[in-house]
Amino acid sequence: KQEVTQIPAALSVPEGENLVLNCSFTDSAIYNLQWFRQDPGKGLTSLLLIQSSQREQTSGRLNASLDKSSGRSTLYIAASQPGDSATYLCAVRLKGGSARQLTFGSGTQLTVLP
Amino acid sequence: DTAVSQTPKYLVTQMGNDKSIKCEQNLGHDTMYWYKQDSKKFLKIMFSYNNKELIINETVPNRFSPKSPDKAHLNLHINSLELGDSAVYFCASSQDGGSPSPLHFGNGTRLTVT
16 A cells, blocks of 8 residues: 655745755656645645656656656645645645545645745 | 635534535636545545546545435535534546546635534
8 A cells, every 4th residue: 555755844944044854665667656735725736746757857846756666756845835835735646546546645834934 | 716615614513403505616626525624634535536436535424425416526425424523525637538637626614514
């Protein structure tokens, strides 16, 4: 059974800092990994999707990396802004499975202080 | 032009009642989902449905039932509500066939059972 863990559970940084959020998973036979952002009272917004054949994906100030062999992914946020404050979740889809078999971590709650 | 919309946003009801949450997606996706997010922010899939099959997470009580009048809608019916059903319920959709797309989430329905 796939388990997804995110550390830390909460993180507070001053504006402008670069930061890294961590996601680890127990079954390395994954199809893809997806990072989401959740704002309070809102649904999840997809940030980046990394296929199992990829090592990283970039979108603006965000960079997500994937290391299947070690069962890890990181989300790097450059030059953080107060608007980045949200909960960040990673989700893993197993190989041979479908999106219905996504397993989510419990998220990292990020606060960027002005 | 909301991609995935669900109603109501908030639902407060008493134990024993029957309620429904509606979900619609205008993305042309072939698969829709219902997720439950508990107080610890864990997201767990309840159902996934496309025009071929309904897959139910075996941990979901049979008081919960999805109803899909067409491929753009997946409503959630809950019978005999219990206190433990209080949570935020998210609808989502994706294109599961062909080149799978990221999940797109609605903004959630906060259910409070008193």
